Amino acid sequence: MFKYEEIARDLHKKIIDGTYPVKEALPNQKELGEEYGASRITVQRALDILAEKGLVFSIQGSGTYVKVNALVKNIRDSRADEYEGLTKHMQHSDEESISSEVLRFVMRNPTEEEALNLMLEEEDFIYDIIRLRLLNGEEYSIEHTLMPIEIAPGLNKNILLGSIYSYLMNELKLKIGGSSRRITAEQPDKYDKKHLKCSPEDPVLQVEQIVYLNDGTPFEYSKTRHRYDQIGIRVVDHYES
Amino acid sequence: MFKYEEIARDLHKKIIDGTYPVKEALPNQKELGEEYGASRITVQRALDILAEKGLVFSIQGSGTYVKVNALVKNIRDSRADEYEGLTKHMQHSDEESISSEVLRFVMRNPTEEEALNLMLEEEDFIYDIIRLRLLNGEEYSIEHTLMPIEIAPGLNKNILLGSIYSYLMNELKLKIGGSSRRITAEQPDKYDKKHLKCSPEDPVLQVEQIVYLNDGTPFEYSKTRHRYDQIGIRVVDHYES
DNA sequence: AAGTGGTCTAGACCACGCG
DNA sequence: GCGTGGTCTAGACCACTTT
DSSP states (O other), X not given: OOHXXXXXXXXXXXXXXXXXXXXXXOOOHHHHHHHHTOOHHHHHHHHHHHHHTTSEEEETTTEEEEOTTXXXXXXXXXXXXXXXXXXXXXXXXXXXXXXXXXXXXXXXXXXXXXXXXXXXXTTSOEEEEEEEEEETTEEEEEEEEEEETTTSXXXXXXXXXXXXXXXXXXXXXXXXXXXXXXXXXXXXXXXXXXXXXXXTTOXXXXXXXXXXXXXXXXXXXXXXXXXXXXXXXXXXEXXXX | OOHHXXXXXXXXXXXXXXXXXXXXXXXXXXXXXXXXXXXXXXXXXXXXXXXXTTSEEEETTTEEEEOTTHHHHHHTOOOSOOOSTTHHHHTTOSSOOEEEEEEXXXXXXXXXXXXXXXXXXXXXXXXXXXXXXXXXXXXXXXXXXXXXXXXXXXXOHHHHHSXXXXXXXXXXXXXXXXXXXXXXXXXXXXXXXXXXXXXXXXOEEEEEEEEEETTSOEEEEEEEXXXXXXXXXXXXXXXXX
């Protein structure tokens, strides 16, 4: 725990408990430095963190102020973030149970387009996985996942029944660096009708994504189709002034 | 233009032109400092910017490396960002023309839920605006926008025919601080069928959003419904290691 | 043990908002 | 003009990786 983190955490706390009320200015950087026994630069780093979280904003020549929606942010503190299929979303609520049904699990060569997306050659091998995801036993989404074998050797059906991600992160110690997603509404195809029990009028919310490791290597190209009445996707942005 | 920005820009250029190839380490911070006549801290700030953009990553004790997807990022350099209706998206392509049809433009009090979302009292007044957006004369989306009168006085039908945002930013000098969106797929309702010419099987991609000013004041609560075959929403994330 | 990035300081100057 | 935040420096120590 570094000093700038401690300061940020303490300021965050004081914003929530009302010590520094909404719309009001914080003490200036020099004063905060004295209060925490830190240099002004270190205080600035702490304030940068709070600005990143959307809690405060600074005006040069004037001061640093608490945003009027700072207390709302506290309810759901996140940036445009975490999608990664279903598993993580649900881990908060204990009541809900997730299970998977593996509809396909094969290895093959990628098509030209797939090779491009995963930065592979067409001679390389990938897993081709289709899973039906169930929430409390109810059809929820179909995940079609392509993954280079080289990155995730030893994938097996047992892992597919749980979370691929926790295998990659906890067992293989891979670090996820980011993702690029495209979200669309689609008409249901025959698989959606069969497995998600969609009627022809039930739209599907599709998330097409490429997920990258920390060093930028793409390791997953997937399309997930959700029943429209089961999910929405939340995105929170902060623009820098 | 600050020194750390110049350094970041120059390094960015050198990554793109191959001076610093993908997967390779950059010179260390001390050397970069000497090269640019800057202190190590300043170099670090420049590297932070590149890391934020997803171009490089650092390993303590080892070095700073170019991400293997750095060159791809260059194609579309953006964070999870800019949605704001239609206007901005399209301003790149000169061929396309956007027009609007104002279906509703009234003032009224907010409901309890709307007041909550816009941080208003139920006695305050809001604009209630519905616009049909056309791309090259073709139905594209329906935007339903609620906006506090106090923040955007003087809104008129002429402005609605163009971009509300450019009025707010250029005329009223407001600064946008961020947004919170929820993206869902929906069945078409009767308005979608009428104005977007949706058949009962044509899904709608809905974006519900609250947009905030720089100081955190919510100034727009809107729901935009798009024809599913006209748009997808792109989201790009970077996770901090 | 040597080299690298991460944190931190004290002090300086500048740009900007505000009265 | 004063006070504020924004940038920048030189130098220090620490944590970590690599050899």
